[in-house]
Amino acid sequence: MVRIATAVGAVGVVLGLSAAPASAHTISGPKPSNYRSRVVAIAPSIPGISARVVDLGSKLEVTNRTSTEVTVLGYEGEPYLRIGPAGVFENLRSQATYINRTRLGGSVPPDVDTAPDAVPEWKKISSGHSTSWHDHNIHWMQAQPPPEVARTPGSFHHLSQRNVILRYNDQRVAIAVALDWVPGPSGLPWIAPLVALFLLGLLAVVVTKWWRLLPALVVVLVASDIAHALAFEIPRPGGNLTKVLQFIGGNFVSIAVWAAAIPTVIGLVRRRAEALYGVVFVGLLVALIGGATDLAALWKSQLPDAGPAWLTRLEVAVALGLGVGLVAGALIRMVRTRADAPPAAEGRWLSLLVSGLSDAELDRIARDLDTDEVLEVAFRDLAARAAPVRAAFEAGPLAFVVTDEEPVMVWTLGRSGAPDALRAVRGQVEAPAAEIRAPFTVLLQLLAGTVMVDDARAGSRLTTVGDGALIAQLGPYLAERAPLTTVEGSAPAS
Numbered sequence: 001m002v003r004i005a006t007a008v009g010a011v012g013v014v015l016g017l018s019a020a021p022a023s024a025h026t027i028s029g030p031k032p033s034n035y036r037s038r039v040v041a042i043a044p045s046i047p048g049i050s051a052r053v054v055d056l057g058s059k060l061e062v063t064n065r066t067s068t069e070v071t072v073l074g075y076e077g078e079p080y081l082r083i084g085p086a087g088v089f090e091n092l093r094s095q096a097t098y099i100n101r102t103r104l105g106g107s108v109p110p111d112v113d114t115a116p117d118a119v120p121e122w123k124k125i126s127s128g129h130s131t132s133w134h135d136h137n138i139h140w141m142q143a144q145p146p147p148e149v150a151r152t153p154g155s156f157h158h159l160s161q162r163n164v165i166l167r168y169n170d171q172r173v174a175i176a177v178a179l180d181w182v183p184g185p186s187g188l189p190w191i192a193p194l195v196a197l198f199l200l201g202l203l204a205v206v207v208t209k210w211w212r213l214l215p216a217l218v219v220v221l222v223a224s225d226i227a228h229a230l231a232f233e234i235p236r237p238g239g240n241l242t243k244v245l246q247f248i249g250g251n252f253v254s255i256a257v258w259a260a261a262i263p264t265v266i267g268l269v270r271r272r273a274e275a276l277y278g279v280v281f282v283g284l285l286v287a288l289i290g291g292a293t294d295l296a297a298l299w300k301s302q303l304p305d306a307g308p309a310w311l312t313r314l315e316v317a318v319a320l321g322l323g324v325g326l327v328a329g330a331l332i333r334m335v336r337t338r339a340d341a342p343p344a345a346e347g348r349w350l351s352l353l354v355s356g357l358s359d360a361e362l363d364r365i366a367r368d369l370d371t372d373e374v375l376e377v378a379f380r381d382l383a384a385r386a387a388p389v390r391a392a393f394e395a396g397p398l399a400f401v402v403t404d405e406e407p408v409m410v411w412t413l414g415r416s417g418a419p420d421a422l423r424a425v426r427g428q429v430e431a432p433a434a435e436i437r438a439p440f441t442v443l444l445q446l447l448a449g450t451v452m453v454d455d456a457r458a459g460s461r462l463t464t465v466g467d468g469a470l471i472a473q474l475g476p477y478l479a480e481r482a483p484l485t486t487v488e489g490s491a492p493a494s
Contacts, residue, residue: 201325291320396433449479
């Protein structure tokens with residue numbers, strides 16, 4: 001439980017430190033909305049000059065690929081921006097330079113002369129041919145909706161159409177931008193998929209038979225989150241390099257989560273119990289960043305992602321429903337495993353499980369057991385029982401190979417850092433002096449004492465390799481009926 005609390009606490013710290021600057025999905029980027037801004041005309045049309053609304057009406061982007069510079073006028077008709085072959089320049093004496101800093105507006109410094117007839121002071125801000133800015137003519141600025149929208153939010157409303165003025169040579173070019181209210185769909189139909197995805201994630205972790213599905217679900221969760229993040233970045237302003245840098249900088253938390261998913265999936269494939277901590281970490285952060293922060297996409301009409309709206313909504317549902325289901329299932333399984341794990345000192349638990357069962361009955365029961373969890377406790381007990389013959393392990397450890405697991409599972413019994421102690425570890429830490437290779441059910445019978453090594457070997461139920469003397473010395477201690485032994489000067493085994 002301490003490790004669970006630590007993992008969840010670490011998630012909270014990461015979110016607290018990164019939420020402000022990050023733009024992962026919609027933490028600080030454009031959010032789903034029902035306000036639609038769109039360029040309806042450029043008059044007169046000039047080849048090489050284009051404009052588009054980006055970030056869901058938050059910004060207007062103008063591109064000039066002609067050989068002549070174009071000037072964007074501010075709110076009082078003053079020169080605001082210059083876009084041309086030499087790059088992009090902003091006028092530090094334009095009121096719009098400061099008001100357009102953020103979507104919600106800004107204030108003009110008191111020591112700056114922003115009179116419409118003030119001599120421009122130009123500052124280069126880019127070497128490109130396009131720029132974008134928060135033009136407050138093209139989006140709704142108030143927290144409350146317009147009166148007509150408040151009266152009938154379920155109806156379409158055309159709110160305004162305003163012009164952003166450019167100067168091209170001696171021509172006045174008007175970019176007409178329309179602002180509309182477009183009602184979104186009902187979010188109620190997504191409740192059923194969210195519940196279904198939650199239950200799928202939960203049961204994949206809790207139900208032992210479904211564990212082979214668990215790595216695939218984590219892959220699906222992360223792949224959907226990656227696709228969602230990429231689709232969010234594609235329509236944003238800027239060139240390809242800018243978008244790549246925005247993606248890395250704005251999604252650094254998500255990138256760390258995606259990286260953490262790799263060892264998590266590997267651990268799940270190998271049936272490692274500690275991989276559940278990775279499931280909690282990955283599932284929780286994907287659910288928060290890709291699901292909870294984008295939840296409004298389920299009932300808003302204007303979405304920041306490229307691609308069809310239904311796909312964006314499905315990605316949000318997968319992130320939230322499947323992510324929360326995996327987290328809940330992992331926490332339940334970890335708590336249940338700790339509560340149900342038999343203390344080693346009580347002994348006899350394997351005998352109670354195995355004694356009196358036919359091979360067919362034991363096979364059926366074994367399919368419902370978590371091999372890793374059962375063997376972790378069983379070999380921990382064995383390490384305590386076998387302390388009197390620890391000297392036999394001087395030549396090397398003994399490997400137990402579970403032959404019917406995919407991939408093959410190995411547990412190694414040998415000396416730990418202290419020369420007077422034995423320890424069982426998952427995996428092969430060094431070349432073993434001997435091996436016992438058997439299916440899971442046969443190992444259960446060996447450790448319960450219902451089958452002896454020689455009998456199982458004679459019946460071709462197991463094979464042994466290497467130092468036969470080591471196996472022979474360990475033989476009397478394999479069965480859990482052998483007494484637990486405490487090494488002199490050490491704490492009791494547990």
